[in-house]
Amino acid sequence: MNWKFFSKNNKTQPKVKKSKTREWIDALIFAFVAATIIRGLLFSAYAIPSGSMEGTELTGDYLFVSKFSYGARMPITLFSIPFTEPEMYGAKTYWSGVQLPYFRLPGFTSVKKGDVVVFNKPSETGTPIDQQTTLIKRCQAVSGDTLSIVNAQVYINGKPEPNAPKAQTSYTVITDGQEFNPQIFQDLNITIVNQSAANAYEMIIPVDNLTTLKSYSNIKSITPVVAPAGQRDEEVFPHNPKFKWNIDNFGPLVLPKKGMTIPLNDSTIALYSTAIEQYEHNRLGKTNGGFTLNGQKATTYTFKMNYYWMMGDNRHDSLDSRFWGYVPEDHIIGKAIITWFSTDPNKGIISNIRWNRILRPIR
Incomplete structure (x- = not known):
């Protein structure tokens, strides 16, 4: 039996000391791998570039988005440059030649009404899902819900859905002709959309500041701007003359749900063809007196995914589901x-930090 491992003369080999360069390389590799795992599975940081969520989220806000809340979505585009935008300096930072099927890890919860959700813009067809523009909106309806908008109020399954605490919309403001001090608009976070006359304005006004503006002596009236029912907006989903909908009077529309079956007719094709063809990758056709699905005659269709309805809290300054329709589950990134x-x-640089918004929970 060999007892050399008990021998006092059996000396361990001295460790080779790493060079400073090697230590830095190892540290950078570890940091890169750790950041990739954290960003891919747990959290990502995003910036708010526009005012569609004001006053809940402001332009210039930086957010942490939880990916594990709904379950992290695994990468779809296999080859891309990490930590970059999909396009930089006019060149793509990814190669779409190899794409993986959609897969999501289990999450702690599902998307709920009222959640502030980050997702990929569904109308950018022809671009891999995880390379499409990133948006942030509030979920107004989940799969299976019936959504209506009546005079700018959202109804879900026939009941009014509470507005966001800091929601804002546009108003017609009539004055006595006296000019405003421009500082008023900055102090009250008011945006002038247009001025139709010397004493008539359309303004986007935060609900918290509405009473303050009404108190000014030169204000004669403030009334909400609401597009009347039956007045069709061609830019509004489903972009079909059968449906005379606009951003303030819309629906009813049933949100597709996984396993839900619908009959195929002219109305359902107008409402759901985008989901059937673009998101669930089928081929619809029309024959004498009916429809075909992937070349076969069909009278019904059963959805493969859940869908959600997303809207900005700044209701009259938000391109959202009212314009491009429902959001498929495979476009969901996480919860803000x-x-x-x-x-x-x-x-200015010194005074631009909003100290009251640092580490502020999103509701």
């Missing part, structure tokens, strides 16, 4: 949970 930093782009 906290504003970790915020800067005001309209102020």
Whole structure:
């Protein structure tokens, strides 16, 4: 029996000391791998580039988005440059030649009404899902719900859906002709959409500041801007003259749900062909007196995914589901949970930090 491992003369080999360069390389590799795992499975940071979610989220807010809440979506585009935008300096940062099927890890919950959700814009067909523009909106309806908008109020399954605490919309403001001090608009976060006359304006006004504006002596009246029922907006989903809908009077529309079966007729084709063809990758056709699905005559269709309805809290300054329709589940990225930093782009470098929004939970 060999007892050499008990021998006092059996000396361990001295460790080779790493060079400073090797230590830095190892540290960078570890940091890259750790950041990739955290960003892919747990959290991602996003910036708010526009005002569609004001006053809940402001332009210049920086968010943490939880990917594990709904379950992390695995990469679809296999080859891309990490931590970059899909396009930089006019060149793509990914190669779409190899794409993996949609797969999501189990999450702690599902998308709920009222959640502030980050997702990929569904109308950008021809681009891999995970390389499409990233948007943030509030979920107004989930799969299986019936959604209607009546005079700018959202109804879900016949009941009014509570508005976001900081929701805002546009108003017609009539004055006595006296000019405003421009500082008023900055202080009250009011945006002038247009001015139709010397004393008539359309303004987007935060609900918290509406009473303050009404108190000014030169204000004669403030009334909400609401597109009347029956007045069709060609830009509004489903872009079909059969449906005379607009952003303030819309629906009813049933959100597709996985396993839900619909009859195929002219109305359902107008409402759901985008989901059937673009999102669930089928081929619809029309024959004498009926429809075909992937070349076979069909009278019904059963959905393969769940779908959601997303709208901005700034109702009259948001391109959302009212324009491009429902959001498929494979476009969902995660739930916005906290504003970790915020800067005001309209102020100087020193004074632009919004200290009251740092580490602020998103509701």
